[in-house]
Amino acid sequence: MRKFANFHYSSIISTNATLDDLNFDIIREYIYKTSARGITEGLQKKELARMLNLVDKNDPDGKRVKNFAVLMFAEFPEKIIPYAYTELITDKIGIKRKMTSKVFRGAVWKQYYDILKFIDARILNELVIRVDGDATNRKVQNFPYVAIEELVANAIVHNNYENGKPIQIYVSDKQINIVNYNKPLPPxxxxxxxxxxxxxxxxxENPELRDMFKALGIIESFGTGIGEAKRAMSKNGSPNLYYKTFENNDNVTSVVIPVNKEYEEYEEIKNSGAAKAKDQKTEGIEPGTIENETQYFKQKVLKADFSDDIKRNVIKLREIIGSEIFGNSRIVAVLGCSGVTATTYIKRMHEDLKIVAPVNGMGKGKYKFII
Incomplete structure (x- = not known):
C-alpha cells in the first residue's frame, strides 16, 4: 500500500549507512558534471552533502544519510542496499549458442554510463544500405541507441530498490528486453x-534520482523518455517497442526493443553463408556447353552452405536475369525482397560463390553473371 501513500524508499533515512559510506570523489565528479560546480569550490564533504540534501536535517551530527544518497554516491551501493546493480544477460545464437552475464555495479548514475558504453561497443551495429540510382546511402541500426539510453535511464529512475531484485537487461539477436521487478506507480x-x-x-519511484539524472543531462524533461524511445524506433524503421502484459499480481515492468527487420534479414542471409562455399569445379561436370554450364551452375549453388530458400532464389535469379546487367532494383523486382536483402544476395553471389562480376562504365553497383 505504500505506493498509494506517496511513500518513496529513496527519500527515507538509511538504517545502516552514514556519510562515511559516501565517496567524496564520486560526489565531486557528479557536481563537476552539473551546473552546481561553480558554487561549490572549496566545500568539504559534509557541506556538499548538506547542500545536496543527502543527510538527515534532524541529525545533529549530520552523519545519517538518505537511501538515494547511497544509490548515487556510495562506491558499492549494493553492499548497503542489496541488489542495487544491473545485470546484462546476452543470449547469442550464431553458429553456436552462447549465454553470458555481466554485472554493472557502483553509483547508479555511473552504472547508466557504463551500461550504454558496453551496449554501444558490444551490441549495437549499423547497416549501410545502397539504393540503386541514389547517390546517398541509408543507414539503419539493429537497435537505435537513443531508445536504449532513454529506456535504461527510465529503468534506473523508476526501479524499486526495496524489493531485493536487480534491474535485468536481456540481449539477443532478436530483441533487447529491460526488466524492473515493480510496476509503474498509480495511476x-x-x-x-x-x-x-x-x-x-x-x-x-525515486524522485531524487530523477532530479539528479536531469541535472546530469541524462533526462531532458520529465515524462518524455518513453516517447523519445518510440520516436527513435520509428525513425530507424524498427518495429514498435512494447511493454509485456502480465497477470495483475505480477510485479514486473518489462519493455521489449525488437531488432530492425532489415538488419535481421541481412544477418540471417549472412549467417547462412558463414562457411563459404568452396570455389571449385563440381565433380564430373566440366563447363563448356550451355547445358553443361547450366548444370555446373546449379551444382555449384546447391553445394553452397546456404539455406534452401537462398539457393532456390539464386538459381531463380540466374534463370530470369540471364545475361542482363543488373543491380539491386532488378533483384528486388525478381524476388520481391527488400533493398538490404538484394544487397546481401549480390555480396554472396560475388564474394562467396563467385558467379557474378561487377561491370564497369554502367554506374555504381552493376553486375552480370559469369557462369
Whole structure:
C-alpha cells in the first residue's frame, strides 16, 4: 500500500549507512558534471552533502544519510542496499549458442554510463544500405541507441530498490528486453506505457534520482523518455517497442526493443553463408556447353552452405536475369525482397560463390553473371 501513500524508499533515512559510506570523489565528479560546480569550490564533504540534501536535517551530527544518497554516491551501493546493480544477460545464437552475464555495479548514475558504453561497443551495429540510382546511402541500426539510453535511464529512475531484485537487461539477436521487478506507480498502468508517449502526471519511484539524472543531462524533461524511445524506433524503421502484459499480481515492468527487420534479414542471409562455399569445379561436370554450364551452375549453388530458400532464389535469379546487367532494383523486382536483402544476395553471389562480376562504365553497383 505504500505506493498509494506517496511513500518513496529513496527519500527515507538509511538504517545502516552514514556519510562515511559516501565517496567524496564520486560526489565531486557528479557536481563537476552539473551546473552546481561553480558554487561549490572549496566545500568539504559534509557541506556538499548538506547542500545536496543527502543527510538527515534532524541529525545533529549530520552523519545519517538518505537511501538515494547511497544509490548515487556510495562506491558499492549494493553492499548497503542489496541488489542495487544491473545485470546484462546476452543470449547469442550464431553458429553456436552462447549465454553470458555481466554485472554493472557502483553509483547508479555511473552504472547508466557504463551500461550504454558496453551496449554501444558490444551490441549495437549499423547497416549501410545502397539504393540503386541514389547517390546517398541509408543507414539503419539493429537497435537505435537513443531508445536504449532513454529506456535504461527510465529503468534506473523508476526501479524499486526495496524489493531485493536487480534491474535485468536481456540481449539477443532478436530483441533487447529491460526488466524492473515493480510496476509503474498509480495511476499509470502498463497499458498506458504502450498506448501513450507523454506522461506529465507520472510519479517517480525515486524522485531524487530523477532530479539528479536531469541535472546530469541524462533526462531532458520529465515524462518524455518513453516517447523519445518510440520516436527513435520509428525513425530507424524498427518495429514498435512494447511493454509485456502480465497477470495483475505480477510485479514486473518489462519493455521489449525488437531488432530492425532489415538488419535481421541481412544477418540471417549472412549467417547462412558463414562457411563459404568452396570455389571449385563440381565433380564430373566440366563447363563448356550451355547445358553443361547450366548444370555446373546449379551444382555449384546447391553445394553452397546456404539455406534452401537462398539457393532456390539464386538459381531463380540466374534463370530470369540471364545475361542482363543488373543491380539491386532488378533483384528486388525478381524476388520481391527488400533493398538490404538484394544487397546481401549480390555480396554472396560475388564474394562467396563467385558467379557474378561487377561491370564497369554502367554506374555504381552493376553486375552480370559469369557462369
Amino acid at each position: 499509470l498502468r502498463i497499458s498506458d506505457l504502450n498506448e501513450r508517449s507523454f506522461f506529465n502526471e507520472r510519479d517517480a
